[in-house]
Amino acid sequence: MTREEIYGKLNEVFQDVFDDEDITVNDATVASDVDGWDSLEHINLIVAVERCFGIKFTMGETTGLKNVGEMVDKIIAHLG
Amino acid sequence: MSLVSALFLVFVAAVLLLYYVVPKSFRFWVVLAASIAFAAFLGFYTLLFVIVSAVLCYIGGFLAGPSKNGKRGNAARTAATVITVVINIALLCAVKYYNVLGLVSERLNLLFGASEQANTFFLYAVPVGMSFYVLQTTGYILDCRWEKIAPEKNFFKVLLFSTYFPQLMSGPMNTYANLSAEFEKMKEVKFDFSRISDGAIKIAWGFFKKLVIAERAAMVVNMIYADHINFTGWYVPLGVFFFAIQLYTDFSGCMDVVIGVSHMLGIDLPENFNCPFFSKTVKEYWRRWHITLGAWLRDYLMYPVLKSTPLIKLGDWSKAKFGKKNGKKVPTYVALLILWFAVGYWHGGLWNYVIGSGILHFIYIVLGMIFEPAFKKIRPKIGADKLYFRIFQSVRTFILMLTGFVFFRSASVKDAVDMYAAIFRKGGVALNWTNFSASGMNLSNLIVLICGVLIIALVDAYKYRPSEDEEARSFTGMLRSKGIVLLWAAFMLLVIATLVFGMYGLGYDSGSFIYARI
Numbered sequence: 001m002t003r004e005e006i007y008g009k010l011n012e013v014f015q016d017v018f019d020d021e022d023i024t025v026n027d028a029t030v031a032s033d034v035d036g037w038d039s040l041e042h043i044n045l046i047v048a049v050e051r052c053f054g055i056k057f058t059m060g061e062t063t064g065l066k067n068v069g070e071m072v073d074k075i076i077a078h079l080g
Numbered sequence: 081m082s083l084v085s086a087l088f089l090v091f092v093a094a095v096l097l098l099y100y101v102v103p104k105s106f107r108f109w110v111v112l113a114a115s116i117a118f119a120a121f122l123g124f125y126t127l128l129f130v131i132v133s134a135v136l137c138y139i140g141g142f143l144a145g146p147s148k149n150g151k152r153g154n155a156a157r158t159a160a161t162v163i164t165v166v167i168n169i170a171l172l173c174a175v176k177y178y179n180v181l182g183l184v185s186e187r188l189n190l191l192f193g194a195s196e197q198a199n200t201f202f203l204y205a206v207p208v209g210m211s212f213y214v215l216q217t218t219g220y221i222l223d224c225r226w227e228k229i230a231p232e233k234n235f236f237k238v239l240l241f242s243t244y245f246p247q248l249m250s251g252p253m254n255t256y257a258n259l260s261a262e263f264e265k266m267k268e269v270k271f272d273f274s275r276i277s278d279g280a281i282k283i284a285w286g287f288f289k290k291l292v293i294a295e296r297a298a299m300v301v302n303m304i305y306a307d308h309i310n311f312t313g314w315y316v317p318l319g320v321f322f323f324a325i326q327l328y329t330d331f332s333g334c335m336d337v338v339i340g341v342s343h344m345l346g347i348d349l350p351e352n353f354n355c356p357f358f359s360k361t362v363k364e365y366w367r368r369w370h371i372t373l374g375a376w377l378r379d380y381l382m383y384p385v386l387k388s389t390p391l392i393k394l395g396d397w398s399k400a401k402f403g404k405k406n407g408k409k410v411p412t413y414v415a416l417l418i419l420w421f422a423v424g425y426w427h428g429g430l431w432n433y434v435i436g437s438g439i440l441h442f443i444y445i446v447l448g449m450i451f452e453p454a455f456k457k458i459r460p461k462i463g464a465d466k467l468y469f470r471i472f473q474s475v476r477t478f479i480l481m482l483t484g485f486v487f488f489r490s491a492s493v494k495d496a497v498d499m500y501a502a503i504f505r506k507g508g509v510a511l512n513w514t515n516f517s518a519s520g521m522n523l524s525n526l527i528v529l530i531c532g533v534l535i536i537a538l539v540d541a542y543k544y545r546p547s548e549d550e551e552a553r554s555f556t557g558m559l560r561s562k563g564i565v566l567l568w569a570a571f572m573l574l575v576i577a578t579l580v581f582g583m584y585g586l587g588y589d590s591g592s593f594i595y596a597r598i
Contacts (some may be wrong), residue, residue: 019405039378040412043386047395060228062387064381 001079006053006072013052017045027069053079083249083337084290084433084584086101091118095245100271100344107266111244111345112236118245129210134242137217138235140164145231146226154329161225165218172214172247188493199546206252212251215376218243218261219257222380229257237263246341250334252352252372262347269346274560279569282340284574289333291582293532296525302517308499312508316499320482323489325533329372358403360473362444362480377419382481386415429490432496436487438579446449446478528581 005023014023018036028074031037037045046062049071055078065071081088095114097108119127143160146152194224220241224231241259270276304311304319311319332353342349352371359365364372385391399407417439424438455464463469463595489497502508509515521529539555559567 040416041380043383044395044412045406047387047392059384060223060224060385062383064228 001076003072003076006075008021009052010049010072010075013045013048017041019046025068027067029068030066044052049075064076081118083334092344094497096276104267108236108240108263111263111266112240115240115243115245115248119243120584122249122519126210129171130243130248131167133213133217133453133479134239135235136164136168136171137242138238140168140221141224141231141238144221146227148197155221157225161221163219168214168221170216173209176280180452194479212253213242213248215373215380215426216251216253217255219376219380221255228255232256232260239566243340244347246338247349250331250338252338252350253376254372256349258350259347262349265346274343274564275346275570277401277561279340279342279563280555281559281567281571281574282343284571284578286333286336286338286340287577287582288532288574289329289336289536290580291584292531294326294333294531294537295329295583296521296532297322297329299520299525301326301489305390306501308495308502310509312502312505314511316486317482317511318501320489320499321483324357324478324482325529327485327488328353329532329536355544357478357481358474358544359477359479359539360447360470362477363435363448364443365477365481366445368442373423377422381422382415382419385418386411393414412449416445420445432487432490435493436484436490436496440487469591499560532581 010068013019013022014025014034018034018048020035023034025034031042043062048054050057053075055075057074057078061074082090091114095110098110098114102110107374114125115324117452119130136237140160140163142162143152144157146157148262211258220229220238223229232241232518237260238256240263241256244259300322301319304315305323335352339351350372352373353369356365356369360366375588394414395408395411397407398410402410420438420442421434422438424434424436427433427437429444455541459465486499487493487496490499540556542558559570
């Protein structure tokens with residue numbers, strides 16, 4: 001799966017989790033850029049991403065992601 | 081050894097002298113030796129406890145991490161993690177509580193207010209805040225299991241991580257990744273006068289908070305909490321208000337001393353407080369009060385619980401039952417309940433802590449989450465962006481915090497409920513200056529306290545204002561930007577104010593830091 005394809009699916013996940021169809025994310029997107037992305041919603045997002053891509057983030061990855069770019073890197077690594 | 085004692089200052093001066101005199105490669109050993117010596121000062125059992133716990137932490141981290149040849153499977157690593165974490169926490173219980181065996185039954189009694197029984201039952205065997213220590217070392221083992229870090233091969237590095245003397249008694253809690261990166265700086269850091277002066281002013285600020293304000297506020301608190309049978313009516317909110325001041329200046333003052341000492345060594349520790357009493361909501365308050373505890377419990381307790389299979393299944397069920405929007409909140413509420421129970425329990429193991437520092441805050445936060453959508457709709461109508469509403473929000477949040485402090489400071493749930501009842505009880509001591517000043521709070525003490533609180537409020541207000549630049553938000557940063565002379569003038573003023581107005585000296589027993597007893 002290419003990075004662009006991952007972003008296509010990832011945007012849908014973000015829009016669904018945060019209930020906002022206008023959200024588009026990129027490598028530099030961080031929690032403060034998305035309305036409602038707080039520490040509680042973070043896990044809902046992680047679980048939704050895991051389900052969408054059929055992967056499982058480790059706890060280290062779950063708590064250590066700095067931005068969406070890192071999340072995409074991890075998704076690519078898990079997809080092998 | 082109290083952090084606000086002349087002995088501690090002499091100890092720090094000696095460590096600093098050695099630290100900057102020896103070759104840089106020896107500094108690690110200087111700080112480690114200082115940390116072991118500091119633990120020894122706290123008592124033989126404290127020293128024994130921290131060393132045994134560090135050995136356990138080292139072995140636990142090694143077994144919880146991945147093996148080189150990959151022979152140690154996930155099941156073995158998880159088992160090693162669970163066993164070492166349980167032993168680590170059991171060690172804490174064993175030393176912290178006098179009699180662990182009857183714990184469960186006694187807890188049930190405490191719910192119904194057996195305060196005297198509780199006080200004799202929960203005798204502290206170790207006089208320092210080992211609760212901080214155990215959480216930090218537990219975090220190390222979990223980090224190894226979750227592969228956030230590689231298990232440390234050098235035992236002495238783990239020993240220093242777990243015993244680092246400035247933060248041993250009261251935190252701030254740290255992760256191995258952060259603290260070991262800071263320790264690496266010891267090899268490079270040069271003697272820098274501005275670093276020493278920044279650290280010194282932070283320490284002086286901490287001493288000022290503790291000795292001038294916290295100890296003074298404690299006079300009123302001790303009088304009212306000790307006799308709420310007679311001190312009724314307005315005395316109760318007054319006592320709780322003074323306790324809020326005492327607790328904040330006590331704990332944040334302690335943190336200032338800790339962070340200041342560490343900064344002088346070139347090792348920067350995270351801030352634990354960020355103007356909590358200006359918070360607009362309870363949620364925001366907990367992002368500003370005891371920040372490192374909140375971050376620890378979020379990363380090591382709440383996230384794993386929320387990511388666990390039962391909670392994910394609960395989320396699927398509740399979304400099907402209550403709809404996507406409301407349903408997804410159900411597992412969050414369950415995780416929050418577990419989190420806040422843990423916060424309360426960690427504070428002291430008694431039900432008054434579980435309620436006052438835990439469950440009550442859980443209720444406030446969940447209510448806030450439930451009413452948030454409705455509030456968003458009416459925001460424009462009530463002028464929510466206006467200053468008056470902003471002030472209302474901070475006052476409301478502060479009052480909600482006070483409701484928890486009633487439990488926090490009381491000896492039992494029964495005492496806390498009695499305190500609430502005392503607000504409405506008639507016939508107690510009349511509220512007048514003669515009775516109030518019986519606590520020792522005479523006019524000059526009150527004036528000093530009010531001035532001290534105003535200074536802290538102004539510094540916090542300066543820090544709270546929105547600014548992109550972290551340095552510009554810092555009061556010390558502002559003073560430094562005006563020149564080193566102003567910074568040292570502020571330092572001297574703080575020292576003189578503390579020497580003149582501080583509650584210390586022969587015959588005066590300055591209470592230990594409240595959070596060092598946890």
